[in-house]
Amino acid sequence: MTMPNARPGAAPQGSHQWILTLELPGRAAATEYGTWNPDPGATRHDVFVAVRRHVTRQFPELERATVVFFSFEPNQL
Template identity: 35%
Template sequence: MAEYHFVISVQKPLPHGGFAMGDWSSRITPEPGWSRQDTFDAIRTEFAKRYPEIGRACVTFFSLEPNQL
């Protein structure tokens, strides 16, 4: 399978006003047979593990592109 580059950005309202925001950019090689949705779910799950305070926030941006120019 080919390697892909992704960017995911999230936003979450804070209890006393304002927002927490975060993003993550990296590479992933999807497992054989994975769909785009499967890949998104895997990225989202790993994001939540790495950044638990905002891991399940609302996704405001997601990009998944082949990592080859």
């Protein structure tokens, strides 16, 4: 999907943007972000679980981390 008014040659983006920060106090933290096209009928919780799983696959040490911040919003201005 190409976003309207996207920069020429820019990679396609998802319909929503997400940001997730996980932290193990005093040991590790990570903030990751990206875009996502949720499945039809998906809930915000479904997306949260999928995004958290995606991030903890990249950072397995954060599997038991506390969620400090989560945002999931339409990727349209």
